[in-house]
């Protein structure tokens with residue numbers, strides 16, 4: 419496998435793994451060759467947490483321990499073929515034990531990024547989901563084929579029938595087989611993506627988790643360098659903002675601000691970025707408009723139950739302007755939303771799933787949004803000036819190669835690709 423670091427001239431050599439990542443993603447596949455059900459992890463076959471700050475992994479000979487720093491839970495993971503597996507079982511409010519690799523598992527799918535399991539090739543052992551509100555075509559397909567069953571959250575015994583039940587929020591009651599998975603609690607896009615290692619540990623798939631993360635990180639950093647080299651006179655000023663019940667606010671979520679920096683933009687200054695603006699208060703409205711006049715790119719995060727119906731005119735109504743000429747982001751048609759990939763409704767936006775595990779795709783979108791080439795088809799972001807541009811994830815869609823196409827376009831555009 420050849421690799422070539424990102425050079426200062428931004429001709430980037432992508433590792434083969436970049437393509438593997440996307441291929442796994444696209445084919446709903448799992449690797450049969452690495453049999454997760456056998457073999458214990460040997461020393462040297464481990465994951466090291468490099469960027470994430472909210473979890474830790476410790477290795478013993480026949481067991482591993484994960485500490486989740488966000489909810490204070492620890493998981494003692496005991497290798498199936500060890501003597502300890504039959505003898506030890508922990509289930510306290512802070513420590514739970516699991517025998518690994520897990521033979522089966524279920525997921526509470528509300529806002530849960532199942533794409534991590536997909537990238538690891540672990541969907542084969544997924545047996546239960548709590549709703550079909552997922553944006554993963556693979557999961558939807560397996561559900562339709564009957565390989566995954568629907569379990570009812572209100573029936574506790576249905577949640578305890580599998581070796582593990584993964585949940586994505588830390589405030590629900592927990593049975594002994596519950597494990598939390600909280601990548602969104604991290605501060606940067608790469609830190610969120612590194613949580614693939616957390617899941618890899620449950621399946622003895624640390625090698626694969628490391629490869630996926632390394633490929634994503636390499637790709638992400640390469641794009642960051644490429645973005646930094648864009649030769650525009652000024653970096654674009656970018657605002658993430660949302661409207662709710664008469665009030666506009668600017669987003670302060672750290673990972674979003676980090677995306678802006680990494681894609682070559684600058685965030686609104688904290689000093690002018692007041693928390694909220696009430697559209698019915700003339701002073702607020704004036705101040706809000708003044709800020710918008712300084713912005714080059716707007717990302718409108720306003721919640722809607724129907725992305726298709728949310729158009730440029732919806733936005734214009736919400737910002738209450740008569741004369742648009744002051745607003746550079748409108749003149750230059752640089753107004754975006756992140757609801758391009760969805761399964762029917764807002765609550766199944768892939769923004770809450772695929773984005774968490776593959777931040778390089780978001781970064782590529784933002785580079786296009788900030789420094790329009792016109793050549794790159796975005797995955798998650800839609801340009802509101804473009805009219806209808808929503809991609810519905812559908813259960814029966816045969817061709818799952820979209821991501822591969824996007825990555826390839828991207829490489830051709832900004833980086834020189836090695837031939838394999």
Ligand SMILES: *[C@@H]1O[C@H](CO)[C@@H](O)[C@H](O)[C@H]1NC(C)=O
Nearest residue numbers: 568569570571572573574576
């Ligand atoms: C789930 O279980 C609850 C409580 O038993 C029941 O009232 C509800 O109808 C069930 N939902 C479905 C979709 O079966």
Ligand SMILES: *[C@@H]1O[C@H](CO)[C@@H](O)[C@H](O)[C@H]1NC(C)=O
Nearest residue numbers: 520521522523545579580581
């Ligand atoms: C899940 O795996 C456990 C062993 O870990 C087994 O006892 C159980 O029967 C399996 N459940 C299903 C529904 O396959």
Ligand SMILES: *[C@@H]1O[C@H](CO)[C@@H](O)[C@H](O)[C@H]1NC(C)=O
Nearest residue numbers: 452460463622623624625626
């Ligand atoms: C662990 O590492 C060994 C080589 O050291 C490799 O053969 C094996 O496939 C790895 N196991 C997993 C589950 O990745």
Ligand SMILES: *[C@@H]1O[C@H](CO)[C@@H](O)[C@H](O)[C@H]1NC(C)=O
Nearest residue numbers: 663664665695696697698699
């Ligand atoms: C916004 O301002 C209007 C007019 O002053 C007021 O009636 C309304 O309650 C305010 N909204 C909020 C959420 O504060």
Ligand SMILES: *[C@@H]1O[C@H](CO)[C@@H](O)[C@H](O)[C@H]1NC(C)=O
Nearest residue numbers: 790791792793794830831832
């Ligand atoms: C866009 O694509 C065309 C044709 O493939 C190419 O000539 C042009 O250089 C590309 N533009 C950018 C900005 O990459």
Ligand SMILES: *[C@@H]1O[C@H](CO)[C@@H](O)[C@H](O)[C@H]1NC(C)=O
Nearest residue numbers: 750751752787790801803804
């Ligand atoms: C947004 O879409 C419009 C209409 O297709 C296009 O003219 C404009 O260049 C796009 N904006 C960016 C920043 O790509």
